[in-house]
Amino acid sequence: xxxxxxxxxxxxxxxxxxxxxxxxxxxxxxxxxxxxxxxxxxxxxxxxxxxxxxxxxxxxxxxxxxxxxxxxxxxxxxxxxxxxxxxxxxxxxxxxxxxxxxxxxxxxxxxxxxxxxxxxxxxx
Numbered sequence: 001x002x003x004x005x006x007x008x009x010x011x012x013x014x015x016x017x018x019x020x021x022x023x024x025x026x027x028x029x030x031x032x033x034x035x036x037x038x039x040x041x042x043x044x045x046x047x048x049x050x051x052x053x054x055x056x057x058x059x060x061x062x063x064x065x066x067x068x069x070x071x072x073x074x075x076x077x078x079x080x081x082x083x084x085x086x087x088x089x090x091x092x093x094x095x096x097x098x099x100x101x102x103x104x105x106x107x108x109x110x111x112x113x114x115x116x117x118x119x120x121x122x123x124x
Contacts, residue, residue: 001026001027002025002026002027002032002098002113003024003025003026004022004023004024004096004098004113004114005022005023005025005115005116006020006021006022006095006115006116007021007022007118008021009094009118009120010119010120010121011121011122011123012086012121012122012123013122013123014086014087014088014123014124015085015086016122017082017083017084017085017086018086018120019080019081019082019083020080020081020094020096020118020120021078021079021080022034022036022079022080022081022096022115023076023078024077024078024079024098025077027098029072029074030053030054030074031053031100032053032099032100033050033052033053033098033100033101033102033103033104034050034051034070034072034079034096034097034098034099035047035048035049035050035051035096035097035098035099035104035105035106035111036048036049036070036079036081036094036095036096036097037094037095037097037108037111038092038093038094038120039092039093039117040089040091040093041092043092045095046061047106047107048060048061048064048068048070048081048094049061049068049069049070049081050070050099050104050106051070051071051079051104052103052104053102054074055071055072057103057104058104059104059105059106067083067084067085068081068082068083068084069081069082070082079096081094083120086120086122087122088122088123088124089122090120091120091121091122092119092120093117093118093119093120094117094118094119094120095114095115095116096114096115097111097112097113097114097115098111098112098113098114099111099112100112
């Protein structure tokens with residue numbers, strides 16, 4: 001059974017940065033593509049970023065390119081999301097997820113394990 005635990009969320013002022021972490025256990029991490037999704041109040045869950053098993057490919061939501069960076073450390077079984085120049089509209093619960101597919105999937109339907117989420121709040 002794979003377990004994913006997110007951390008690093010919190011309250012930050014607009015223009016600030018946060019780095020989210022997602023630690024995985026229970027399955028060989030390097031066999032999994034990893035993704036980040038977010039869900040704001042009253043909105044549907046949306047794709048943020050994804051990274052392939054050995055970080056050869058990444059994908060980002062078009063609106064977030066240049067501000068968010070996904071990375072992973074297979075030795076630490078951890079995936080990261082560096083978020084810079086944060087805006088109030090980035091406020092959401094951020095979820096990491098794992099996929100057995102190759103590449104860096106962008107659809108939530110391609111992910112079979114999800115973390116509990118971490119709250120990110122950006123104040124104006």
